[in-house]
Amino acid sequence: MLVLSRRERERVRLGESIVVTVVRVSGDKVRLGIEAPADVLVLRDELDPQAPVEVEVEVAPSATLGSTPDRKPGNAVEAAATQSAATQSAAPLVSIAK
Secondary structure (H helix, E strand, O other): OOOOOOOOOOEEEEOOOEEEEEEEEEOOEEEEEEEOOOOOOOOOOOOOOOOOEEEEOOOOOOOOOOOOOOOOOOOHHHHHHHHHHHHOOOOOEEEEOO
8 A cells, every 4th residue: 555645735646547636634634636537436435336227218209298299398497308308319328326
């Protein structure tokens, strides 16, 4: 194990894409900032890592939420949902971590 001493605002670089910054030291607590790519799991040691669950979401191209052919969407959320449903062509896979 490599042990380093760092002061506030000093950094440690891990490889080419991960940077750990000492944000604040207060008493016996140290606040760290971690910059890492989205595909790198950053997890406190006391937490158990869980594999992400894949959920298949299907949207029918002709389906719209809350609107009928003779009625226009009533608000921005409904309009966005209608536009999203109309332009959706394939069922995407979404990863959700429990």
